[in-house]
Amino acid sequence: MIKLIDLTKTYKGLRAVDRINLEVKDGIIFGFLGPNGAGKTTTIKMMAGVLAPTEGRIIINGMDLASEPVAVKRCVGFIPDRPFVYEKLTGLEFLYFIAGLYSLDHAPSLREKISWLLELFELTHWQEELIGSYSHGMKQRLVMCAALLHQPRVLIVDEPMVGLDPKGARLVKDLFRDLASEGITIFMSTHSMEVAEEVCDEIAIIQAGKIIARGTGEGLRRQAGVDGSLEHIFLKLTEGKRIAHERPLSSN
């Protein structure tokens, strides 16, 4: 279970995340939606232990991230939005490096697990090559392999579909569903309404650092008073407007 209590992040006077309170149950896929600059990535980075909160607490699996960072990180897998990795390592070496960071032993079971993940993400033929020669999508898939290597109980994902081809995106959606059915909690941010609608059990919408709505697709429809797609709900709640009506591009 994930619990965010009064989570706040301030950058030089600007409140990027403003007293967020959330509770995410085990074994669900939780979608975190919001316009650009709303505070999604900041929240996710704080949950992954990459960024320190200004105020508030993050409780994961009953442990406080501030007081037990190592124990929390051991049960969390993090997939950032941009897959920056060590370009001079091969894919296989990178996975063994990650295994080392999580103190996983070089046992045959680890080798099997790595082979399975590489096979799953279609990277087996590239495993002996330097990551510098991978495409963006391949790096993204490698980072996903790395995040799943230590069998996390919670997966924190920032924009998982960016850079993936339709086949890769399908694979990730199915995988997330399978992981959730095994009791793993997935907290993911996304811009894609289609992905959120298709995969997420529950959704929260963040704007200007605050949660403005939360619930299932149906619950959000009720809150927004809109009977349409998630995109309509999102636009209504975040007060977005149809650009074409506001600014006629053809007038130039």
Place this chain on the structure above:
Amino acid sequence: MKDLYLLIRPRLLGVRNRFIRSQGKRRKRALIMGGLGLAFCGGMFAVSCRVLTYFQSVEMMGDLLAKYLMSMIILTFFSLLIFSHIITALSNLYLSRDLELCHSLPVSVEELFVTRAVYTVMDSSWMLIIFGLPVFMAYGYVYRPGPGFYFTIIHMNLAMVIIAAGMGILVVMILVHAFPAQRTRDIVMLLTVFMVVALYVLFRLLRPERLVDPEAFFTVMQYLNALKAPQSPYLPTQWITETLWGSLTGTGERYLFEVALTWTTAAAMVVINIWVASAVYFQGFSKSQEAKKRRMGGGKVLDIFVSCIKKPFGIDLGAVIGKDIRTFFRDNTQWSQLMMLAALVVVYVYNFTVLPLDKSPIRIDFLQNILAFLNMGLAGFVIAAVSARFVFTAVSGEGEAYWVIRSSPLRLKRYLWGKYFSFLLPMLVLAEVLIIITNHFLDVSRFMMLLSSGTMFFMVFGIVALGIGFGAMYPNFAHQNIAQVASGFGGVLFMIVCSIFIGSVIVLEAGPVYVLFMSNVRGNPITVSQWIFIIMSFTAAFIINMVAIFMPMKMGLKVLSEYEG
């Protein structure tokens, strides 16, 4: 022309915005760096004035020496400018991230090329201003020429920059036409390192110190021949030297032909570059965007090496150390710097083999001990310089993949101390090799040998901690080239603090060593107050060492824990 201005504008606005919006820490850093730059310029000016005044006092040959010095300086600047343009042109013309956007804009290839060439000139030639201006101003100060000399400095240096830029950019365009830009970068980096190492070793082995000792030559002609810098009527540096010298000594009108030659060459370089660019620049850029070739990791020897080294560090730290070693040996820009290091050590040791100890009027054993003492400082400084390049950059070396470390269960404290211990052993070996070999050439006493190798042993603990600590206090994870990290604000600060640390330890040891040495020479016993002084000095040196080890590590850990990108 309007498009050209529009393309250059983002760079100008960037500089302006950085200046206007810089506040607090950044402004302080800029002021400190500016102050250091000014101090350096002042130092260069003072040293140059001193040298030129000395030359003027040498009968018959004074002016000759000053002119040769000028020609050597101009030749060095010209070569450095070409190299510098080659390196910056590669990124400005082919590898910059904003190039994709620029090439998609409705502007001609020629205009885009000229804009990027201007960027390249701006990035590459500031060095000439910092290093060159004080030297040329010193010529003006010592020789007191008319105002025409200062005008000549400006326009001839401008012409030199244009010619060097033209040559450097042309080389890059041809190289990228033959190889992809990524490969070209590796080749250029390697070539640069080879050239620098070769030039450095060659220059040292020529023993330039003999030039200030004319007695070592049999005839004046031999001496003059030894002074000769490479000269040719076809070299632009020759035209520039003649013009500047003529202007300095009031015979400038004789060199109008050289002025015309220089400027027509500069103009020709611009035209040729634009021609070549219109033919090959876009193709080269397009090639640099193509996917990189599949490159295998491989390397059984490296695997064995890594598994041996990482064993004592445990699984998690071992993974980090193993990753660092693999990255280091697979990055051409990194491992090739080991050759620079080797050259540095060879030349350092060689210097001690040619020391004319027998010519000194001071007692040899006294001189040997003084030199051994100075040697500690110098060797410490060499270790600090090597640490600036390799140890200080250890944390920033994670690059944008730092999130991997931060989100992992590896504690930052353990991570930093792991990096510390991984560098400690190689730096200890390097320091001890330097100090023991050079002391051997100096033939110092057993006491001095023990003292200097012991002092150096303990100082390395502090220097490496300062390197890791300052590296963590001033991390730069968004760098394009790790070698540039060391020359940033943090790197400069590290060198300053390191020099103060080394200086303090040596000063604290100098007093007691003098007391011990003199009592040995005079055969007097050491008094109680002298013993107290000796013990207090060594204790103070020990305390400084401890502070140098733990304080930067603690501060680095704090800053890195709060790092927000």
